[in-house]
Amino acid sequence: MIGPAGASDVPAPPPAEGQAVARERAVGGRLAGIGQYAGFIPAIVLYGVFFIAPLALIVAYSFWQTVDYNVVRDWTLDNYRYFFSVSTYLRTFWATIWVSVAATAITILIAFPFTYWLVRYVPRKIQGLLLVLVILPFWTSYLLRVYSWLNILGERGAINRLLQWVHITDTPVSLFLYDRPAVILVLVYLYFPFAALTLYASLERFDWDLFKAAMDLGAPPRTAIVRILLPQMRTGITTAVIFVFIPILGEYLAPQLVGGARGVMIGNLIVNFFTGAQYTRGAAAALLIAALIVGLLLVFRRSLQVEDPYRA
Amino acid sequence: MREAEVVSPHAGLVKALLGAWAALVYLFLFSPIVLLVLFSFNANKYGTFPFTGWTTHWYGEVFGNYQIKDALTTSLKVAAEVTLISTVVGTAAAFPLVRSRLPFRSGITIGMTLPIMIPGLLIGVSLLILMTSFFHVQLSVQTAVIGQAVYTTPFVLLLVAARLQGFDTSLERAASDLGANTFNRLRYVVLPLIMPAVFAGALFAFTLSLDEFIITLFLIGAQNTLPIYIYTQVKFGITPEVNALASLLLAASLILIAFAFLLPAVLRRGRNAVRAGRA
Secondary structure (H helix, E strand, O other), X not given: OHHHHHHHHOOOOOOOOOHHHHHHHHHOOOOOOHHHXXXXXXXXXXXXXXXXXHHXXXXXXXXXXXXXXXXXXXXXXXXXXXXXXXXXXXXXXXXXXXXXXXXXXXXXXXXXXXXXXXXXXXXXHHHHHHHHHHHHHHHOOHHHHHHHHHOOOOOOOHHHHHHHHOOOOOOOOHHHXXXXXXXXXXXXXXXXXXXXXXXXXXXXXXXXXXXXXXXXXXXXXXXXXXXXXXXXXXXXXXXXXXXHHHHHHOOOHHHHHHHHXXXXXXXXXXXXXXXXXXXXXXXXXXXXXXXXXXXHXXXXXXXXXXXXXXXX | OHHHHHHOOOHHHHHHHHHHHHHHHHHHHHHHHHHHHHHHOEXXXXXXXXXXXXXXXXXXXXHHOHHHHHHHHHHHHHHHHHHHHHHHHHHHHHHHHHHOOOOOHHHHHHXXXXXXXXXXXXXXXXXXXXXXXXXXXXXXXXXXXXXXXXXXXXXXXXXXXXXXXXXXXXXXXXXHHOOOOHHHHHHHHHHHHHHHHHHXXXXXXXXXXXXXXXXXXXXXXXOOOHHXXXXXXXXXXXXXXXXXXXXXXXHHHXXXXXXXXXXXXXXXXXXXXXHHHHO
């Protein structure tokens, strides 16, 4: 709010530029002087103290040590060494990666045909409404979206009750809860809206005349999709992968509620470390997630061109 | 586009298959939520199949439960403070983000969306370290408010920035030509025009705060918000009472979000109506 106030402090315009031009700059367009940045001050305080500083602190903690519940500021790699020396943790680390990869892949594979259908076969007027229906669950509580699956999966869940009710089985099948497949299912459910939205934005911009041209030249639809459509959607697909993969890496609740002991991911280990007051080891585990995120962004950096964030 | 389909011999089949796929997607997206609401009205005390009759008994339980009342009070208090902070901080930052001479503008914008992008778990644990080990403050409602505000502010910022971006600057020039000073220009031209975005941002922030779970879990200490209360109950298995509470929270979120989406249009129409009435 203070930002535009700085507009009145515009230095006198060089004589060559007319008065009108100068005022245009001062009023509607760009601001000038130090005052133009004043609006950032509250954000800088909030994000400097409560976002950047804590992240720096957690990096430092991951290299420090906890001795008798006190943090000793000796720089060491012990926390990381410890993490990778415990076989359960190591297994959880790899499991987190494959669960994230599997969930992301399934999410995209479900979302792609869906958005393709939405863009190609649905009249434009209804597209918006159908898309809103997809994102609607995203705006409801994340906890409740995980919780709602407990009603369905599990020994006393809807699927089992239904099976017993119609006498397909008499003993409850425990297949549906407390293992990794259940976790992947719920993760796909949680992050499907992200993928659908990103893929939609990308498909919607696609020039279908190119597609038609390919088919006119004799390409069967499948070839046209693989050779024309997919290469053009690379940025969109990459963005979708990133938007889905990153939050899944740090997932805590889904594995906690539907994964049980066999569905544990790094997020659960981190929470255990912190509730056990092992801050430095927890910090190292948290940094492993951050490292995986950075690694992912590096892998995909070529196909991620930063566009004007206000477009789309 | 249409001709292209004619070329393919299986066009009809492909269309039908994709349509069926889409139907399955919607079934997948909505059946958990629909079942949740359905079970909250189910007389069966295990909160699951079979359906033994309609009842609003569980809702009565929810309203009579003092723990839920406490959690609701905390939730509303936290949400109000988070909304205030993120609306002020986000709106203030939107101006220089859009209008100042800024190097690396798109980089800074992406940096500002980082709190949305990175897992909430990381925000939660890093703030936990900062609060307890660095500042040595007791965890409380206030620490949870700060953590949530870090997460919700970018939403307000992006909404208001988008609105400022599409702002007709000639209006401000006109006001200035007519002799308005900076304050009046802000008060009578800029604020009314961006208000819908600010309101929408505030509503988003409020809803996100009401639903936020993971950051709050780390930072709230001994208090309960509604999601934290539900979480403590879920550990003991599902109950129809939690289903009822969940349905209420679900309804509240959806109503708030509908408002946030519809508000700008409604405000615009209202203003147009007033203008038309004057003319």
